Amino acid sequence: MARITRRKLLKLSVTGAVAAQTGGLAAILASGQAPALAQGTTVHWLRWADFVPASDVLLKGQITQECQKATGITLKVETINANDLQSRITSAIQSGTGPDIILALGNWPQLYAESVADASDLAEDIGKDQGGYYEVSKQVATVGGRWIGVPFTVIGTLIAYRKSWFEEIGLKTFPDTWDGLLDACKKLKAKGRPLGQTAGHTFGDAPNWWYPYLWSWGGKEVEADGKTVALNSKDTIESVKFAVGLWHDACDEGGLAWDDTSNNRAFLSGTICATNNGASIYIEAKRKSDTYLTEKGEPMWKDILHARIPKGPGGQFNLGGSQTDMIMGYSKNQKAAQDFLRWFHSKPVFAEWFASQQGYSDGATRMWEKDKVWDADLVLLPFRDVPPLARLAGYAGPPNRKAAEVGTKYIITDLYAKAIQGMPAEAAVKWAYDEIAKVYV
Structure with missing residues (x-):
């Protein structure tokens, strides 16, 4: 009998769970409603302390409340100084316990590819629904065709x-x-x-x-x-x-x-x-x-x-200032974590958060280039056009684990x-x- 590796087993379970959802992922992304399969589950999301404080207020308040009502998931948003994120990621992986989802910056996901859950089905469907990902988002969040995280944003500078x-x-x-x-x-x-x-x-x-x-x-x-x-x-x-x-x-x-x-x-x-x-x-x-x-x-x-x-x-x-949400391999709430990200990246929900950024973030998918936020202030409009012009650390080679190590x-x-x-x-x-x-x- 052929041996099933932990990674293959995880991918099979995630793929099967997604396929079983009533109405399919496309309907969920369109409606902003995730299936209520995670009632009573808490999802812990570790992020940087946003340089636009209003966005953290929105996440910890209104969006957390909306998540509970729409999905049954209790969302715990923890924010820390971005320079402390990597030490938290390392300690969580080493101890096998910690946040279910962790925000990674740049090509950091390449460092942790063996320690995260497969996010391929979820990431692919979000991309298809929203005009495709920028290359800088896709490259840092994939290894050998496998998605090791869900692209979140691109921070233009x-x-x-x-x-x-x-x-x-x-x-x-x-x-x-x-x-x-x-x-x-x-x-x-x-x-x-x-x-x-x-x-x-x-x-x-x-x-x-x-x-x-x-x-x-x-x-x-x-x-x-x-x-x-x-x-x-x-x-x-x-x-x-x-x-x-x-x-x-x-x-x-x-x-x-x-x-x-x-x-x-x-x-x-x-x-x-x-x-x-x-x-x-x-x-x-x-x-x-x-x-x-x-x-x-x-x-x-x-x-x-x-x-x-x-x-x-x-x-x-x-x-390219890509940000990627990694679903951690040690998490016992991987299904709920996927449900949450599926709900959060639906157009009506993500639009709430995106508006709070006021142009600080670009979406990871091209759909957000057309968002009304860019009409609000012409001084911020140049940030909309940064992602297609970006290179990644490691150029002229790929932004792989070695390039990420050089950067770190x-x-x-x-x-x-x-x-x-x-x-x-x-x-x-x-x-x-x-x-x-x-x-x-």
Whole structure:
């Protein structure tokens, strides 16, 4: 008799449960009603503490209540600092107990592929119902054709900048080249208004800046074969040399110690002229228009615009900020977890949450490009178009487990941080090359 592996058994049970649901998944997604098969079950969902606080209030209040009424599931939403998520994931897997669903960032799901439930049927049906997934969402959530999570959103990042400050130095638009940015921000730093970025170990702002920066110069971690480490190149060395000058001449040099909240605070306090970030700075400034004011006493949000990271000799890029919900393999509530995600991703329910984001998140599926949220504020509209332009960590290879490990170790960020702190460019690149090679052996 052929041996049935745990993974195959799990897939068979999930597939059979989904197929047995009255009316089929398409009807559930259309109606927002999940079958009441999980009465009395609690589903524990671990997420980051959202940079749009209103969304967490909505999840823990109204949506939790709606979930109970529609599905019979008691939803427990737990939010923690995003930089603490990976340690919680690791401890949960090692102990075999913890949240039923955990939100993973970027290509983290690749690290945990053997420890999560198969989500193939659910993810495929959501994608078919909602116009298909962005590639950056699909690639991080699949291994060998198997879905290891359900794509949740894509967090777009653009440079938020003070329009009037750039106009004061003669610029009506944000610089679109690195030379232009250096020239502009040198002038602004002399006025006490530097560019602000992090070169620290923090989950979002560091990779969202340094990966696209590397690519814009033509640098890359590995070749398309996903095996040959290619970082030690002339293009990478030139990017490091320029980064050192940019940092010391144009940036807030305290950024070496910043996390993902530091640049938000710096911008809103008026101490930096620009920073690469999600839409949260603008949304917060608009939410507290009486608190965040310009030096002239006017609402700051009216002086904020967004632009793409500058282009270099290699092009202009973004890092795909994919978010994926993983149903954990140790969970005893996998069926209820699937029922909940099926209900939550139905159009009427997800639309409630999506509206609360105000443009901070893009949907993982293309349907949400047409949502009315994008008509509400033209300053946020550029975020809608970020996902199709994005690359993933590990380029030019696939965003697999090895690429995720490089990202988790902050090797690309540390490449630039070491040079900023005095290591010669060639030595910093050689160090990073060797570290990546250890991962890709």
